[in-house]
Amino acid sequence: MLDMMPKKLHRVVAYLEMFTWTFLIVGMILKYSGVTEAVVPIAGGIHGFGFLCFMFITVLVWINNRWPFGIGILGLVVSVIPWAALPFAIWADRKGLLEGGWRYTNRDEKPQGFFDVILAQVVRHPVRSILIVFILVVIVFSVLLMLGPPVDVESAIEGQTS
Numbered sequence: 501m502l503d504m505m506p507k508k509l510h511r512v513v514a515y516l517e518m519f520t521w522t523f524l525i526v527g528m529i530l531k532y533s534g535v536t537e538a539v540v541p542i543a544g545g546i547h548g549f550g551f552l553c554f555m556f557i558t559v560l561v562w563i564n565n566r567w568p569f570g571i572g573i574l575g576l577v578v579s580v581i582p583w584a585a586l587p588f589a590i591w592a593d594r595k596g597l598l599e600g601g602w603r604y605t606n607r608d609e610k611p612q613g614f615f616d617v618i619l620a621q622v623v624r625h626p627v628r629s630i631l632i633v634f635i636l637v638v639i640v641f642s643v644l645l646m647l648g649p650p651v652d653v654e655s656a657i658e659g660q661t662s
Contacts (some may be wrong), residue, residue: 506561507598513550513557514589520550521582548644552637554579560622563615564603571597 504512524547527539555576562572575592578584592598604611604620611620622629 505601506564507593510557510561510598511586511589511593513554514585516550517554517579517585518583520547523547525582545641548641549637551579552640554585556633556637560619561598563619564623565597565600567597 520543524540524543527543531537531540558575558579559572561567562575567575571592575588578588589598602619602623603609604616604623607624609620611617
């Protein structure tokens with residue numbers, strides 16, 4: 501995973517997030533046009549995965565490249581706007597915010613602070629980190645599935661038409 505430089509990895513997950521948004525929106529169009537509801541649960545799960553991947557990599561690059569707080573928050577906010585992750589990644593690249601390699605690849609480098617310790621662990625132990633993140637994503641995803649959608653769209657539509 502971390503053989504990829506921050507720029508390339510961030511761009512790859514931005515494309516993933518964009519494609520999963522497309523899949524979800526197509527599924528919603530099919531559902532609300534009365535064609536089929538079968539696509540939304542699948543597309544929603546896949547998009548949830550893409551969304552969480554983009555969020556994780558954005559935070560990782562934010563820490564690694566020492567982005568200002570506002571840029572890091574913007575990177576997270578764009579993930580909830582359909583198709584905004586890729587334009588953000590392109591913009592960040594043009595601004596030079598994705599330049600350089602991963603810090604802490606050299607084991608002699610000592611992390612300074614909590615977030616740098618996490619970054620060093622991810623960079624130095626990518627397989628273990630991927631497993632831990634995968635488990636965390638499964639837990640978060642399971643909790644979100646149990647909570648259900650943030651808005652009951654059908655009830656909201658019925659409430660407006662009554």
